[in-house]
Amino acid sequence: MNTILCTATQENIDVAASLLQQGEVVGIPTETVYGLAANALDEQAVAKIFQAKGRPQDNPLISHISSMEMLSLVASNISESAYQLAKAFWPGPLTMVLPRSAKVSNAVCAGLDTAAVRMPSHPIAQAIITASGVPLAAPSANLSGSPSPTNAQDVYADMQGRVPMILDGGDCTVGVESTVISLVGETPMLLRPGYVTKEAIEQVLGQAVTLSSAIVNQLAKGEVANSPGMKYQHYAPKAKVIIVKGSLDAYQQYVNAHAQQGVMALCFEGEAVNLSCPCVTYGRADAPETQAQHLFSALRRLDDAGATTAYARCPQETGVALAVYNRLLRAAGFCVVDV
Ligand code: TXA
Ligand code: MG
Secondary structure, eight states: OOOEEEEOOHHHHHHHHHHHHTTOOEEEOOSSSOEEEEETTOHHHHHHHHHHHTOOTTSOOEEEOSSGGGHHHHBOSOOHHHHHHHHHHOSSSEEEEEEBOSSSOHHHHTTOSEEEEEOOOOHHHHHHHHHHTSOEEOOBSSOTTSOOOSSHHHHHHHHTTTSSEEEEOOSOSSOSOOEEEEOSSSSOEEEEOOSSOHHHHHHHHTSOOEEOGGGTSOOOTTOOOSSGGGGSOOSOOSSEEEEEESOHHHHHHHHHHHOOTTEEEEEOTTOGGGOSSOEEEOSBTTBHHHHHHHHHHHHHHHHHTTOSEEEEEOOOSSHHHHHHHHHHHHHTTTOEEEO
């Protein structure tokens, strides 16, 4: 298959919308990461997403809407809490897990009786959903297991020959996938941390939110994940990533003691000066939003540079930094050394 990578002009958005209406898959920008979109109401179109990504069939997808009218195509029995969160955070990087509607494809829900839905804030994503007129199921546009793409070139690297079209809308501003909150249990549960923090959600709901234990812990053998996506190895570059937790001084000493051919550092901006191996940076130590913006492309740049081992600086575990830590832990296969 020939893959067209093009700027998201109005003309190209219209071409994308008509491909989507014909049941094809298109790579699209969102504010979080790029997505691989298909009509969420069309079973066969959705099947093509799983095929293009090599994604396990039991991992459900998020449906993207551009208006509240579209919500009932995806979800049903929508609670007051859901409306409160939609009012506070939509359009934006928050996904809610709600009881599913009968219209959304079974493949999107992967056999569950719930559906995940969000309204993206990216103007190009909104324009594509509106032009195609249906909710779009869209996982991150990487090959299953690889870091999520935050620019169109990284989508092309993974999806060339697998999808007919990729729309280039520039770099993603958030850089990590949306926050996922489940509203179907007794208390709201955060399934995946993101730019919309647990604290911000609690403030709107006036209620405590439970953190799924899988966010910072490895699932025990046989343990069932609240969110199927959490049981898979994720976001992993080819290089072995090791998180080095401790002060900057201790980090630098540790990395220098282990520096050899193929070893690289994954540190924050301005920290490379005392290191005796090549470095890739991911944002500033004091600004977790910038870490979120750059983490996934930094992981891909490690592979481009041929790293075999990368020693990563450890993010904080609160606010937006929790999302960064959660992704880095998976990239590292939960390998953390305390120094
Ligand atoms: O920011 C994002 O959310 C991006 C962009 C493209 O919008 N999309 C994204 O999709 O990250 P994906 O498929 O890579 O991640 C979806 C996550 C998975 O962890 C999946 O298991 C979870 O959401 N999920 C989807 N439906 C669910 C459901 N019904 N119950 C629990 N978890 C669900
Ligand atoms: Mg993904």
